[in-house]
Amino acid sequence: MVTQLTDDIGPAALLPALQSMGGHIEYLDSFASTTLAKQSSLRSLYEELLLRLSPIAKTTDEDEIFAQWVADAIADSASERAKRLADASPLPQTRHQIVKTFRRNPDVVAEVLLRAKGVCEGCRTPAPFQRPDGSFYLEVHHVKRLADGGHDTVDNAIALCPNCHRERHFGRPPNSA
Numbered sequence: 001m002v003t004q005l006t007d008d009i010g011p012a013a014l015l016p017a018l019q020s021m022g023g024h025i026e027y028l029d030s031f032a033s034t035t036l037a038k039q040s041s042l043r044s045l046y047e048e049l050l051l052r053l054s055p056i057a058k059t060t061d062e063d064e065i066f067a068q069w070v071a072d073a074i075a076d077s078a079s080e081r082a083k084r085l086a087d088a089s090p091l092p093q094t095r096h097q098i099v100k101t102f103r104r105n106p107d108v109v110a111e112v113l114l115r116a117k118g119v120c121e122g123c124r125t126p127a128p129f130q131r132p133d134g135s136f137y138l139e140v141h142h143v144k145r146l147a148d149g150g151h152d153t154v155d156n157a158i159a160l161c162p163n164c165h166r167e168r169h170f171g172r173p174p175n176s177a
């Protein structure tokens with residue numbers, strides 16, 4: 001049935017339906033005891049569809065998408081922003097989505113953190129603070145992004161302080177002064 005569904009409609013058209021199904025399952029989960037049977041058949045259909053459709057799901061960088069929305073809002077006129085703010089709900093909106101993410105290798109992160117010895121490999125200053133366990137806080141960044149085909153290897157990763165890390169993602173490219 002699932003195969004027929006995905007072949008008839010086309011997998012891309014099914015993704016939004018699958019997303020709302022995921023939301024529905026979460027909703028049912030909040031009344032777990034009453035709908036267990038219904039839920040489990042729905043859930044197995046959901047999981048089968050998810051498996052079929054996962055190859056076409058896109059990897060997204062939510063931070064970068066949101067940063068673009070902010071840039072668009074800043075570029076808008078003050079009156080447009082004021083109008084939208086006046087109409088906006090004060091309650092934060094939620095949405096369900098199916099996102100394909102990279103599962104990073106924890107050994108790569110561990111090796112890079114050990115290599116850095118608590119010093120940012122970008123600006124060479126010490127990590128800005130320590131975690132509760134006393135370890136130095138640095139973030140491991142892929143020099144060539146995984147989304148661009150970069151490898152999840154020690155050679156393609158550096159440990160950065162939060163400032164340097166944000167700059168790599170959101171700052172000007174090095175030669176654009």
Ligand SMILES: [Zn+2]
Pocket residue numbers: 120121122123124125160161162163164165
């Ligand atoms: Zn740094």
Ligand SMILES: [Zn+2]
Pocket residue numbers: 140141142165168169
């Ligand atoms: Zn990064």
